[in-house]
Amino acid sequence: MGLREQLESALLRARRRSIALTDCLDDADLVAQHSPLMSPLVWDLAHIGNQEELWLVRDVGGREPVRRDIDELYDAFKHARSTRPTLPLLGPAETRSYVREVRDKSWDALDASRFRGRRLERDGFAFAMIAQHEQQHDETMLATHQLREGPPALVAPPTPAAPGAGVPRETVIPGGEFVMGTSNDPWALDNERPAHRVYVADFAIDTVPVSNADYARFIEDGGYRRRELWSERGWRHRLESGLSAPQFWTGDGGGAWWRHRFGILEPVPPDEPVMHVCWFEAQAYANWAGKRLPSEAEWEKAARWNPASGRSRRFPWGDDEPDFRRANLGQRHLAPAPVGAYPAGESPLGVRQLIGDVWEWTASTFTGYPGFSAFPYREYSEVFFGGDYRVLRGGSFGTDPVACRGTFRNWDHPIRRQIFAGFRCARDL
Known part of the structure; x- marks a missing residue:
């Protein structure tokens, strides 16, 4: 074409x-x-x-x-x-x-x-x-x-099932330099540029996003009541906003959870990535799990770096465009696929679902790369630098492939929950 x-x-x-x-x-x-x-x-x-x-x-x-x-x-x-x-x-x-x-x-x-x-x-x-x-x-x-309240207005087929075999809980990413960002992708936006070398120490990252079942255990263990798991700002926001579960979740009092999804009330699927949580909630969960949120550089290295060639790919699976076998993108479905799905889309080191399903909160604030130049107008990226924004990576089931790649950067306030955002955890080695 x-x-x-x-x-x-x-x-x-x-x-x-x-x-x-x-x-x-x-x-x-x-x-x-x-x-x-x-x-x-x-x-x-x-x-x-x-x-x-x-x-x-x-x-x-x-x-x-x-x-x-x-x-x-x-x-x-x-x-x-x-x-x-x-x-x-x-x-x-x-x-x-x-x-x-x-x-x-x-x-x-x-x-x-x-x-x-x-x-x-x-x-x-x-x-x-x-x-x-x-x-x-x-x-x-x-x-x-x-x-929106009211009867469903959108329809889509169900997501594919996850493979029967389990996947490792974590993947180790070796330390060293890699090329972050891009200088040669003709459709990349200004905040993805320029390509630059970044050193990342050894770390482990969750092989799949945190699931609803994982997050329910955090709730059941008092995650929303335990002050020590939250930052000072996060705890204040939790109290002021009355947070007790992901947005759109409702408990039945007996340990079961239900959710509203595009006008439908349904049981929360335990094996889907958790979604509609803010950055503060993701941070508290990571603390509860004895881990942390990955930095933006760590996320991108896990998604793009190929240890065999030493180069950074456009996508975890290579440079070919996304398709239905590799990632849940483009509103093809109206929910994320179960954790472990899309083995054809995994990275060279075996990390899955880095593209599609849910946006993933990172620990990083939004700023320009070294040598950044606004183009074609400052209001796309530059005016948001240095604020309270946290970077999200990877896209969601609602992100189109034209607006999703291994270098693509999204950002939002740490209190936002209406976006299709989840997360995975990392830890030092």
Whole structure:
């Protein structure tokens, strides 16, 4: 498949998903705010179109604006999510018409592009950036669906079963230098760059993510009541927010746990990775287990480093693109697969599910790599450096392959639980 066809496929896949996430709801659900943490879905859809207009229609395509009058409405930095329902937003029908018109003009820009010249256009970066942006908002919209009350609106087949044979509890990662980040992936975003050498000491990392059964044992052992397991900030947040279990879990008083998942109440599957826990909860669990959260560098070395060749791969399994045999990505399912699934996607040292299923909290704060340069705008990454953000790695079942690779970096506040995040532990040797 040529570059133009790859970009067309990525843009089409993103748009099909955006339509699926919005066409399944009536207008009332689209304009409602289902949580103060999230935008109305109709805002997300119009924002997707507005970003595409700014970069592909006006900049790359050199066309006149489709709707210059709405730029400020859909500027994510000018309006907090909690206030967006009060804005004079486009209605659902007008939003759909707008994003269709923008996309038509984007196809013209793609047809005319020669993928060279300015860095923005080289190797189709601008088109790939917009496909990634849309898929990131699609995952945000999927999280809004999870927060939404009412009957189920989404359907998907069940995840594959885990292999019958067990996997080792831990994997040892030898110490030494490896290449972290990338300088040659044409679609990588600015915070993934540049490639640089990092020394990591010997450590052990969990072969699979922490499961619901593992986490239930932490709860049963008083994990939410034991002050010594929590940091000072974490304990304060636990008390102020009344945390006693992962978000969407409900106990029956007899030791059984139930969860709400996209409008369905079901027993918590013991063998799935735990999900909807904040960084403070992950840290407390790690302390309880006598371990810690891995650093971002440790996570990436476990995911990318091949001891046989000494090089860093694009994915744990190699440089080939993800497929259904290797990782749970792209909203193919509506839940993570059981721990131990996807043996074809394991790293050279045997670590599994580093890509897909659940985002994984790391111990690291979000900052730029040595030699970082903002591109194509500071607001994508740089404005978030040095804050209270913790890095997440690996993607979830709701992350599309175009926005997921071994170098991809996500970040969020340590209190966030609505995202599809879990974790695995590490320890020193």
